[in-house]
Amino acid sequence: MFIRELDVRCCNVTDDGIEWLFGQCKSIEELTTYDTKVTRKGVETALRNLPLLKILHPNNGLSVIEALIAIHQNASVCAKYALTELAVEGNSNDPLLSGYKNGHLWRAASLCPFVTHLEIDINLGVTDSDLLGLVVLEGLSHLKLVDHCSYEESNEDCCITFDFGLAPLLKARGSTLKSLELAFFRPSVRVRLGIVTECCRNLKRLVLDTISLTRTQTKSKTEWNQLELLKLVDANACYLPHHIEELLLLSPHTLKKLMFEYSDNVDDDLLRQLFQFHSFNNLEELVFDSCSSVTKDGINLFLTGENSLNCLSVCDCELVSEEDIENWVDKAEKNNWDFRFEEVHDIDE
16 A cells, blocks of 8 residues: 555544554655544554654644654664654643653654754743754754743743744754744743844745844844745734834845734834835735734835735725725726735735
């Protein structure tokens, strides 16, 4: 039996059923077991019996980490696995995911040298030492760090720091990163833009979602010469105008998608300033979602026909009217622009 991809989500599959299947087929490279009865034991069975397995989507993100640790502790020889994705996902209040132990992440990473995609919910107890251990992932290209903490926890100190956890990781592996997403960091974790810029020069995708930023003191000599998508989400008004200016200054003419969400500090004056040093010639998609300060005048700066813009999404921006959107549609038709207007949820990042 030759199967490369197996998806048994929502099926009545158990650990015993998975074990029988793996005895018949060793060629599986991608396995999904969402909403099944497969436990960590089944995940261990998959890792032991599928030498080509690269992508594993279990019922919860910790079972792969814990399965790797269990196998390693009971093995006389330290095996390596073909996995290309690892995730520590969930919420620390979820009983299924409350068993994370410090050090397990980097130990699991040391067993999976081919990992390129890494997603971590740091609120589960991930520490600076865990992040430092990830430097062994020489091919890391996609990194997502999210702090899914409760409102009560948001004013508490986080288990990680930027200077002693994230910054050393970026200095060691930032040059291989193509995508970086940092979301919902607590105020105690202040991200230094200068270090992100200097260490992550090859980024194609950058998402900053409600985090605290520290402005670079001196003008950076580095630009993101490959950056295609920049998304700024600012639910707590963390980003001051100079932060946004700096980010756009570092974003070269390769930028194709620009997305602002809950960014009340983005207004017409700021957009005018941005156009003083950025032409946006290659911009193809522009999103304003829940931006209360921007008006049609600021958005009109992008609608000149002199760039590559072909998709505009404006949603829940209280100073933009239905009449404004209708006028943009008429203008696009009049100028024969290959242009479409979409709801934000239709935009693919």
